Amino acid sequence: MSVLLLAGSLLATVILWLWGFPFFFLFLFIPLIPQVWKERKVRSCPVCGFSTTDGKVAFCPYDGTPLTDVQSP
Numbered sequence: 759m760s761v762l763l764l765a766g767s768l769l770a771t772v773i774l775w776l777w778g779f780p781f782f783f784l785f786l787f788i789p790l791i792p793q794v795w796k797e798r799k800v801r802s803c804p805v806c807g808f809s810t811t812d813g814k815v816a817f818c819p820y821d822g823t824p825l826t827d828v829q830s831p
């Protein structure tokens with residue numbers, strides 16, 4: 759998953775570089791892309807409101823309810 763993200767980022771960089779984009783600018787953002795992705799993936803419990811950004815947590819630790827995805831604005 760992360761390897762695919764890295765490969766995709768590098769590919770996008772090469773394509774934009776060929777277009778004349780300042781690639782050094784993009785290199786500043788490439789390490790941030792997976793973090794932004796991770797930050798947006800917030801899941802919460804519809805019963806008690808428990809929320810987490812940990813993708814490995816699939817169920818609420820308090821009542822065992824399956825967590826649901828929360829859409830960020």
Ligand SMILES: [Zn+2]
Nearest residue numbers: 803806818821
């Ligand atoms: Zn809960």
